[in-house]
Amino acid sequence: MSSVDTTIQLISANEIDGEVCSTDLAEGPWVFDLLAEPGYGPGSSMHDEIPAETPRQGEIPAEYREASDEELEARIFAAKETLGDRVVVLGHFYQRDEVVRYADFVGDSFQLANAARSKPQAEAIVFCGVHFMAETADILARPDQAVILPNLAAGCSMADMADIDSVAECWEQLEALYGTEPDADGRVPVIPVTYMNSSAALKGFCAEHGGIVCTSSNAATVLEWAFERGQRVLFFPDQHLGRNTAKAMGVPVELMPMWNPRKPLGGNEAQELEDARVILWHGFCSVHKRFTVGQIEKARAEFPGVQVLVHPECPMPVVDAADAAGSTDFIGKAIAAATEPTTFAIGTEINMVNRLAAQYPQHRIFCLDPVICPCSTMYRIHPAYLAWVLEGLVRGETINRIRVADDVAVPARVALERMLAARPGGPSERVIGD
CATH class of the missing domain: 3.40.50 (Rossmann fold)
Structure with a gap:
């Protein structure tokens, strides 16, 4: 099964059928870092109003923006090998597969902040998520541990x-x-x-x-x-x-x-x-505002017996119409517990849904929303940024450190x-x- 990012690229190139909420999703995130008017970027939050004081990401070096997937892979693995236990990489469920593959831990925001504590020898925690998650990790980390957010523009419109x-x-x-x-x-x-x-x-x-x-x-x-x-x-x-x-x-x-x-x-x-x-x-x-009762009704009409699982951030009518609602961890565990081949329609971020479908091929698993529209701010993390901050650590340079002042x-x-x-x-x- 193709990753969400690969599918977006193929749809944008008219090589496969499908619909995305913005053709800009096919661009590298660095394209949006330097726009005169700040925004969350393409994806589910692209129309949300962004506060003027929201952190912005400067231009990353051309060698990372222009590197091939294969080169970035080699550089990331080499940096991780050099750093060893000095660094721990955390990947949120909603991250693209191309980033999650390098994570030492994958989970929700709080699971990841606590997972980092299981690596007390780590000098740096690279959080592939969004800004409030990196803040929480910094609050829970030791004073001598540096928490790094690969792209400062990875915020959260809800927060x-x-x-x-x-x-x-x-x-x-x-x-x-x-x-x-x-x-x-x-x-x-x-x-x-x-x-x-x-x-x-x-x-x-x-x-x-x-x-x-x-x-x-x-x-x-x-x-x-x-x-x-x-x-x-x-x-x-x-x-x-x-x-x-x-x-x-x-x-x-x-x-x-x-x-x-x-x-x-x-x-x-x-x-x-x-x-x-x-x-x-x-x-x-x-992300979760996009799900509708109409999507659930369509899924039930096309797949009798479908189990509809949604996140509780969805609107109340959607939660009421679903079979169950729960956290990302709940959704994953519900699918893992299914002993017979089952059809699941999921109401949460597409990267997680796509990953569950690949992990459990015995089931039919699909996203309720037929339009591919990932979390705008999770999308701002890309392997190029990960390579950039990891190689910075190899050089002894801490890039994009997130610090929460003691009084907060x-x-x-x-x-x-x-x-x-x-x-x-x-x-x-x-x-x-x-």
């Missing part, structure tokens, strides 16, 4: 939809409305919960205001933790994960108002916020520790330092 200034302003308005005094049960008026897909600054904000971090796999446990301590939850940045998780826990949708940071009180009436159980930030993942990292780590200590049925003593 950018909630910035520290907007969240702080929201919090001030909520405090003015609710006050700060706990109720008779000792629960404060509102607890902030941020998804892992957010900046280190927002993780720190949550810690400083009694809140916590969640992942897509433990969101329900984290919300339980928050409801024990607060009358309401402010959930950001992804509205869909918050809505889908809270709805599955029995929270009525009408008690989950949306907060639009561009409007007073988020665009809500005061009574709506008084009645709220979960206040949802107006953010979303552009310390509280952010507290929020992560709270997440790890939250367990169904009661707290655990396990913390990040275990």
